[in-house]
Amino acid sequence: MKEHFTLDKENDILTAQKMSGSEAIIKCLLAEGVKTLYGYPGGAIMPVYDQLHQYQDKIHHVLARHEQGAVHAAQGFARISGKVGVVMATSGPGATNLITGIADAQIDSTPLVCITGQVNSQLLGSDAFQETDIVGISTPVTKWNHQITKATDIPKVLAKAFYIAKSGRPGPVLIDITKDAQFEEFDFSYQKCIGIRSYKPVPMVEEKKVQEAAALINSAKKPLIVWGQGVILSEAESIFKGVVEKSGIPAAWTILGVSALPTSHPLNVGMVGMHGNYAPNVLTNECDVLIAIGMRFDDRVTGNLNFYAKQAKVVHFEIDPAEVDKNVKADVAVLGDAKESLTQLLPYLKEKDYTEWHQRFKDLYKIEYEKVIKNDLHPTKEGLTMGEVLKEINKQSKGNAAIVSDVGQHQMIACRYADFNITKSNITSGGLGTMGFALPAAIGAKMAAPNRDVVAIIGDGGYQMTIQELGTVFQQRIPLKIVVLNNEFLGMVRQWQQLFFDKRYASTEMTNPDFVAIAKGYYIDAQKVTERGKLSEAVQEMMSTEGPYFLEVCVEKEDNVFPMIPSGASVSDIRLD
Amino acid sequence: MEENKTYTVSIYTENNIGLLNRISAIFQRRHINIESINSSVSEIENISKWTIVVQLTEDRMKKIIGQIEKQVEVIKAYYHKEDEIIYQESCLFKIKSELLFEERQIQNIIKESNANIVTVNKEFFVLEKSGRSEEITLLYRELKPFGIMQFTRSGRIAVSKDEMKISKMLEAFSN
Numbered sequence: 001m002k003e004h005f006t007l008d009k010e011n012d013i014l015t016a017q018k019m020s021g022s023e024a025i026i027k028c029l030l031a032e033g034v035k036t037l038y039g040y041p042g043g044a045i046m047p048v049y050d051q052l053h054q055y056q057d058k059i060h061h062v063l064a065r066h067e068q069g070a071v072h073a074a075q076g077f078a079r080i081s082g083k084v085g086v087v088m089a090t091s092g093p094g095a096t097n098l099i100t101g102i103a104d105a106q107i108d109s110t111p112l113v114c115i116t117g118q119v120n121s122q123l124l125g126s127d128a129f130q131e132t133d134i135v136g137i138s139t140p141v142t143k144w145n146h147q148i149t150k151a152t153d154i155p156k157v158l159a160k161a162f163y164i165a166k167s168g169r170p171g172p173v174l175i176d177i178t179k180d181a182q183f184e185e186f187d188f189s190y191q192k193c194i195g196i197r198s199y200k201p202v203p204m205v206e207e208k209k210v211q212e213a214a215a216l217i218n219s220a221k222k223p224l225i226v227w228g229q230g231v232i233l234s235e236a237e238s239i240f241k242g243v244v245e246k247s248g249i250p251a252a253w254t255i256l257g258v259s260a261l262p263t264s265h266p267l268n269v270g271m272v273g274m275h276g277n278y279a280p281n282v283l284t285n286e287c288d289v290l291i292a293i294g295m296r297f298d299d300r301v302t303g304n305l306n307f308y309a310k311q312a313k314v315v316h317f318e319i320d321p322a323e324v325d326k327n328v329k330a331d332v333a334v335l336g337d338a339k340e341s342l343t344q345l346l347p348y349l350k351e352k353d354y355t356e357w358h359q360r361f362k363d364l365y366k367i368e369y370e371k372v373i374k375n376d377l378h379p380t381k382e383g384l385t386m387g388e389v390l391k392e393i394n395k396q397s398k399g400n401a402a403i404v405s406d407v408g409q410h411q412m413i414a415c416r417y418a419d420f421n422i423t424k425s426n427i428t429s430g431g432l433g434t435m436g437f438a439l440p441a442a443i444g445a446k447m448a449a450p451n452r453d454v455v456a457i458i459g460d461g462g463y464q465m466t467i468q469e470l471g472t473v474f475q476q477r478i479p480l481k482i483v484v485l486n487n488e489f490l491g492m493v494r495q496w497q498q499l500f501f502d503k504r505y506a507s508t509e510m511t512n513p514d515f516v517a518i519a520k521g522y523y524i525d526a527q528k529v530t531e532r533g534k535l536s537e538a539v540q541e542m543m544s545t546e547g548p549y550f551l552e553v554c555v556e557k558e559d560n561v562f563p564m565i566p567s568g569a570s571v572s573d574i575r576l577d
Numbered sequence: 578m579e580e581n582k583t584y585t586v587s588i589y590t591e592n593n594i595g596l597l598n599r600i601s602a603i604f605q606r607r608h609i610n611i612e613s614i615n616s617s618v619s620e621i622e623n624i625s626k627w628t629i630v631v632q633l634t635e636d637r638m639k640k641i642i643g644q645i646e647k648q649v650e651v652i653k654a655y656y657h658k659e660d661e662i663i664y665q666e667s668c669l670f671k672i673k674s675e676l677l678f679e680e681r682q683i684q685n686i687i688k689e690s691n692a693n694i695v696t697v698n699k700e701f702f703v704l705e706k707s708g709r710s711e712e713i714t715l716l717y718r719e720l721k722p723f724g725i726m727q728f729t730r731s732g733r734i735a736v737s738k739d740e741m742k743i744s745k746m747l748e749a750f751s752n
Contacts, residue, residue: 004591004623135595140602144649145595164649197750198591198652322643 004198005160007191015189021151022047022182025115026055028158031190034086036077036447038062038070042090043130045117047182062447062476065468067094069440071101072466075110076444079427080402080454082235084111084165085444091118092130095176096137100434102172103141107431108256109233111170113161114138121149121178135176143171151184156193163193168201169320170233202319205336205344212332213291213315214348220289222357223249224280224312226272226301229256229430230294230319236339237261237423240293243342247349250361252280254295256430259420263399269361273301274565275412278372278574279364281565284309285572286360293317294338297327298431307570317341371576372562377417383556384532386410386485390417392539393455393483401453402427404445406438406462409491412561414457422452436465439482443472446480453481453543460486460512467518473548474522481542482524482550484515487557495560519550526550579634583612584656585664585735586642588627589619589743591650600627600651603644609633613666613732621744624652630733653746657737664735668713669695670704670720671727677702680723690716701726 014027025048029037039061041049052061064070067089074085085105089098095116105112119128135147144164146157154177161173217223231240237260244251244261250269251261261268270277272284284290290312295301302308305327316323316330317338324333334341376387390413393401399419404427405411411428420426427445429437442456463484473480490508497505519526525545529538535553542549563574590596597616604611612630619626631638638656645654674697676683687694692706706716713730 136598139595139598140606147594195750196649197747199649320647322640322647324643326640326643 004196005156005193006195007156007159008194015187017187018185019188020047020051020182021154021177021184021186022051023054024151024154024186024188025158025177025182026051026059027188028155028190029086030055030058031192032084032158032162034059034084036060036062037086037088038064038073038077038444039088040064040067040070040090040094042094042117044091044119044179045088045094047179048088048115048117061088062443062472064440065471066466067097068100068436069466069469069472071098071112071114072104072434072437072440073444073472074112075101075105075437076404076427076441077448078110078112078444079441080424080445081448082424083448084113084162086113086115088115089117090130091116091134092132094130095134096132099138099141102138102174104429104432104434104437105172106141106143108429109170109229110172111165112172113158113165114172114174116174116176117182118147118176118178120180122180124178134174138174141172142174145174145176147176147178148181149178151181151186154181155188155190159191159193160196163196164199202337203321203335205334205341207344209332209334210341210344211348213317213334214345216289216313216315216332217247217249217291218348218350218352222287222354223247223289223291224283224287225249225251225291225293226254226280226284226295227251227257227260227293228254228295230317230338231257231260232424234294234319234338236294236342239339239342239346241265243346243349246346246351248352248354249291250280250354250358252277254298254301254430255415255426255428257295258415259423259425263418263420271416272571273298274303275416275561275563277365277416278368278563278576279361281563281571281574282364283360285311285570287312289313289315291315291317292328293342294319296323299327302327303565303569303571303573307572368563368576376413381556383559384529384535384553385559386413386555387417388532389483389485389535389539389553389555390414390457392535394419396539396543397453397455401425401455402445402449404428404438404442404454404456406458407433407435408459408462409487409495409559409561410457410459410485435462438462439466440469440472442480442482443469443476443478446478447476455481455483457483457485459491460484460488460510460515461490463515470519470522470524474524478548479546480548482519482548483542484550484552485555486512486515486552487555487559488512489557492561494558498558498560499566515552516550524548524550526552528552528554530554579636581632581634583630583632583659584635584638585659585662585733586627586629586631586645586654586656587735587737587741588629588645588654589621589652589741590625590627591652592623592625593650596625596648596650599648600645603641604631607637607641609641615732615734617734619743621747624743624747628732628734653741653743655737655741657735661739662735662737664709664733665707666710666713666731666733667705667707668717668728668730670725671701672704672720672723672725674698674700674702676723683720683723686716686719690719692716
């Protein structure tokens with residue numbers, strides 16, 4: 001049969017006589033430049049693990065303690081490096097345990113290749129031991145998936161998998177390989193995939209649209225940029241900074257967009273959305289032109305769509321045509337890769353003075369500072385706040401650390417207060433809100449960026465969802481810094497119970513174990529801080545320790561995260577208390 | 578509120594295992610009932626054509642087309658209003674043969690409805706009818722009182738009045 005995708009035939013990377021399917025899988029990974037992968041062995045993937053053993057000097061397999069840990073580690077690896085994260089698991093429960101991470105990668109556009117073992121092809125559909133229809137199960141949460149039953153298909157399918165995962169709007173791909181295909185021998189050759197006829201990953205930027213966008217932007221008196229992860233995924237940080245600086249337009253970020261522009265940049269006006277900053281949320285409903293770049297108007301960003309930026313003309317720069325007009329109608333949509341679009345936009349932009357408009361942001365910041373930020377960062381009460389822990393980490397890392405946060409109150413505080421000088425530095429589960437993400441994701445991030453400080457900020461709830469990955473930290477000797485902000489509650493749910501359910505704290509109180517003892521059980525240096533006076537010294541000890549370090553900070557139990565847009569409310573109805 | 582209308586979706590895809598799941602999941606996830614679905618070969622070799630009938634608002638229809646086109650193995654998806662396509666469905670009736678001779682009325686119904694007798698044997702005969710949904714429903718109603726042993730009808734198949742340019746798209750890839 002004729003193939004409907006294009007392989008890079010001029011650069012035939014590898015050919016070999018007779019090779020097993022399992023060895024071919026390793027050769028394909030090596031050809032794609034994979035040096036680290038995460039996973040967990042089991043019956044149906046054993047032939048591949050046997051080859052990993054043979055190739056251990058070329059490719060490093062990291063044994064997680066649970067497949068969910070493995071997939072989150074691969075996500076952390078991908079998010080900080082921009083490369084494809086690779087994860088491997090066996091059939092049945094091994095494969096189903098990947099699903100949460102795959103769904104997370106799908107909604108946060110993270111490039112992953114997941115390889116699962118499958119029972120022998122003759123046993124498919126027979127309810128064999130550890131057989132599950134993982135292709136069926138993973139279909140709605142993968143960008144693409146495929147089952148291989150013949151060794152000869154391995155090279156071309158894996159070539160497609162890497163191409164699809166990384167190109168255009170990235171996402172997770174799952175390849176299920178039956179055990180007989182892993183054993184089968186064939187003549188191997190590998191060429192990278194460079195095109196698929198039914199798949200156009202990056203729309204061509206239309207110059208006319210860019211001009212229309214520029215005209216609208218140049219005509220604005222009160223423009224606002226809201227950028228998302230698209231800026232990071234297309235590596236458009238530098239041109240994006242150019243656009244912001246030349247136009248002088250205030251720029252706000254979604255939580256996956258932060259770090260594309262340093263937090264200290266004078267035109268960076270903070271975070272939009274449910275727990276974002278006061279000024280950009282309120283002024284979303286005052287701006288005359290809203291310029292959305294590489295973001296998808298998630299409901300946590302927009303609040304009630306019926307009251308979202310109704311007064312504004314909307315310009316949407318977006319790579320995925322399905323996102324245009326999905327939640328917010330665009331007056332001008334510029335389809336294409338953000339880097340390409342912004343490069344074309346820059347020369348058309350006029351330098352304008354928005355002094356009065358900027359003053360509005362400053363005035364509202366002052367209000368937020370007095371009502372919220374001051375109390376978070378410089379508390380006068382006895383209990384420690386999450387904000388002051390972040391402030392201390394900022395001080396000691398000088399804003400150069402990668403912050404990997406879990407999900408909940410601590411996540412919002414980390415995103416609100418962490419300083420970022422370097423791009424790809426905020427690694428968090430934004431779309432899916434996966435508790436248990438941070439510890440394993442931080443493992444992957446630290447392994448991909450060994451020269452950077454990687455600090456995982458985790459709540460006491462989420463920490464216990466993947467706490468077993470301390471075993472991975474220990475076995476791999478990953479010099480990761482783990483901070484648990486312990487309020488003995490599932491804090492965000494408790495906050496909602498307090499505000500919207502008359503303080504009925506249903507199943508949110510946590511009776512926690514001795515976290516320090518657990519860390520020490522894994523031979524990880526650890527300490528617990530309960531007083532403000534000891535915080536600075538403890539953070540310093542953590543940051544200066546060469547190996548992994550665990551720091552538990554006992555914070556105020558019933559603090560709330562503000563500002564807050566109550567669900568169903570408009571962004572401009574954001575509450576400060 | 579915009580009202581629900583009947584739309585026919587045409588999707589050209591690669592002929593791969595698993596696409597049925599992927600496409601039906603797009604509707605299922607949004608709690609949209611598929612009225613009928615048909616997958617077949619198309620005018621282009623190795624390319625499948627899907628015809629799906631749904632009832633929803635045009636705004637939602639557009640968004641769903643975006644989600645369908647986003648799938649890697651989908652070449653192109655279109656939605657059509659009722660007057661933009663030529664469409665048919667088909668049905669089969671299995672009826673006791675004795676009725677054909679005893680009930681004069683049945684012969685008239687067959688004649689007037691332009692249905693075809695596919696086969697006749699001692700026990701039963703099989704009647705086939707292609708046409709618009711309403712015509713098939715009418716025939717069913719007319720035959721029901723006499724007793725129907727088995728009845729089945731296909732999903733809608735449709736061709737658009739306008740060109741869909743799939744071949745050009747595929748040529749652009751191979752060049």
